[in-house]
Amino acid sequence: xxxxxxxxxxxxxxxxxxxxxxxxxxxxxxxxxxxxxxxxxxxxxxxxxxxxxxxxxxxxxxxxxxxxxxxxxxxxxxxxxxxxxxxxxxxxxxxxxxxxxxxxxxxxxxxxxxxxxxxxxxxxxxxxxxxxxxxxxxxxxxxxxxxxxxxxxxxxxxxxxxxxxxxxxxxxxxxxxxxxxxxxxxxxxxxxxxxxxxxxxxxxxxxxxxxxxxxxxxxxxxxxxxxxxxxxxxxxxxxxxxxxxxxxxxxxxxxxxxxxxxxxxxxxxxxxxxxxxxxxxxxxxxxxxxxxxxxxxxxxxxxxxxxxxxxxxxxxxxxxxx
Numbered sequence: 001x002x003x004x005x006x007x008x009x010x011x012x013x014x015x016x017x018x019x020x021x022x023x024x025x026x027x028x029x030x031x032x033x034x035x036x037x038x039x040x041x042x043x044x045x046x047x048x049x050x051x052x053x054x055x056x057x058x059x060x061x062x063x064x065x066x067x068x069x070x071x072x073x074x075x076x077x078x079x080x081x082x083x084x085x086x087x088x089x090x091x092x093x094x095x096x097x098x099x100x101x102x103x104x105x106x107x108x109x110x111x112x113x114x115x116x117x118x119x120x121x122x123x124x125x126x127x128x129x130x131x132x133x134x135x136x137x138x139x140x141x142x143x144x145x146x147x148x149x150x151x152x153x154x155x156x157x158x159x160x161x162x163x164x165x166x167x168x169x170x171x172x173x174x175x176x177x178x179x180x181x182x183x184x185x186x187x188x189x190x191x192x193x194x195x196x197x198x199x200x201x202x203x204x205x206x207x208x209x210x211x212x213x214x215x216x217x218x219x220x221x222x223x224x225x226x227x228x229x230x231x232x233x234x235x236x237x238x239x240x241x242x243x244x245x246x247x248x249x250x251x252x253x254x255x256x257x258x259x260x261x262x263x264x265x266x267x268x269x270x271x272x273x274x275x276x277x278x279x280x281x282x283x284x285x286x287x288x289x290x291x292x293x294x295x296x297x298x299x300x301x302x303x304x305x306x307x308x309x310x311x312x313x314x315x316x317x318x319x320x321x322x
Contacts, residue, residue, distance in 0.1 A: 043092065048133045049081060052089035055319045056080050060111070062282040062296050063102025068131045071284065071294055071304075074100030074109060079132045082304075087321045090132055095123065099149035103156055104287065105129050108138075110146040125149075125158075125180055138180040140166055148195055153202035153241075153287065159223055161188075161195060173223050177205065186223040199239040199246070202287070207262070209246055211236035216248045218262065229260065237298075240283040242290065249280035249295075257283065257295070257309070270309035275301070 058076035065072055070083035074097035081088040094114035101108045106129040113119040124140030140146075148161030158176045162169045173188040193214030201207035208219040208226075215230035216239065230236065230250060238249035246260045247270075255275045259268045270293075272280075278299040286292035293305045295312075302316030315322050 043133060045131060045133070048091055048131070049088040050091050052080055052087040053321060054089075056316060056321060057300065057319045058096075059282070059296055059300075060096075060098045061100025061102075061109070062294065062302075063100070063107070063284045064286045064288075064292075064294070065102045065106060065131065066104045066287050067106065067129075069288075070131075071286075072100075072102055072107065072132075073296070073302075074098075074107075078114065081131075082302075082315055087315075093117075093132055093135070095119075095135075099146045099160075101149060101151035102284070103151055103153050106131070108149065108151045108156075108158065110140075110144070110149060112145065125160075127179070139168070143167060148198055150198035150200040150208060152200045152205045155200075155203050155205050157200065157205035159198060159200055159205070159208055161198070175205070175223055187225065188223055190226040190228070191217050192228075193236075196237060196281075197239050199241050201241045202243055207241065207246075209239040209241065209248065211239045211248065216250065218246065220262070235279075237279045238281055238283050238295075240285065242285050247283050247285070247293075249283055251279040255279045255297070271311075272309070273301075273303050273312040273314070275299075 056073060056075060059073050061074035063072055070081045073080040076096045078094035079090045096112040097109045098111035099109060108127050110125055112122050120142035122145035124144060125138040126135040127138055128135050143166040146160045150159040158180060160174050162171055162174055164171055169183055173186050174183040175186055176183050191210055193212030195210055195212045197211040199209045206220055206222045208223050210217045213235055215228050215234045216236040217226035218229055219226045233252060235251045237251055240247045246262060248258050248260060250256050255272060255278060257270045257272055257280060259270055275297060278297045280295045281298050282296040284294045291306060291308045293309050296302045300319040303312040303314050305312045
């Protein structure tokens with residue numbers, strides 16, 4: 001039995017899960033929606049983050065936010081945070097965050113508004129610079145939910161896959177180097193398969209990677225063209241850029257995590273915890289400590305390594321926090 005195709009529906013299902021409920025809700029009128037609607041909260045960080053001891057399901061992104069000193073999980077019901085061995089959740093802004101990308105001072109996201117929010121559905125592209133306590137509207141609110149999005153961790157340049165025409169874009173691939181003020185279409189030639197994830201280099205936005213059902217692809221010209229890095233029959237599941245290397249996850253007969261140095265083409269397989277019939281959906285590296293790695297899997301497990309992947313500690317077990 002080909003386990004690759006057992007895993008594929010599970011992963012694709014989890015990537016789109018969480019859309020159904022919010023997409024069926026009626027979007028508020030534009031006159032009642034404001035780019036600073038979610039910014040009205042006056043909570044301090046201590047008030048906004050509360051202890052969490054529940055289940056974490058429908059994760060749509062994960063990353064370390066340097067300024068907040070935590071590992072952030074974007075979910076169907078807002079943010080969950082792992083910091084200093086403890087789990088936290090937010091007390092407000094329970095939005096369905098899709099296309100989530102952590103950056104050095106916050107995050108970029110798309111998705112759908114949480115219950116009771118006056119934001120339009122979908123929320124377009126939003127940015128937070130205070131750990132999710134407030135959101136800054138960057139465009140496309142009420143128009144587009146960008147599931148496929150990448151952001152440079154240091155540069156804050158953006159790359160998106162636009163699923164259908166909106167007020168500024170036609171369908172296709174676009175990039176912005178000015179926080180969404182202007183968008184430039186790129187070709188995306190060579191990219192094949194159903195896309196599960198994009199990643200952009202922290203500071204060099206010409207480097208963009210994609211994980212698809214056909215493998216792992218790399219662009220060195222800002223998304224105009226992509227080349228396949230993996231062999232035929234390999235299912236690409238996750239991509240992440242560090243400063244010196246691209247980390248990518250695949251699944252064929254088992255999950256693999258590869259450290260790829262694009263300058264010399266060297267590849268090194270990293271040790272993984274036991275992941276039977278499971279695959280990596282998201283991967284992150286702590287920019288303040290390159291030896292600290294995190295992975296989240298299709299089965300809802302999350303693991304943390306503090307020695308570059310030699311050993312792993314489980315922090316989430318099938319959605320239940322540890």
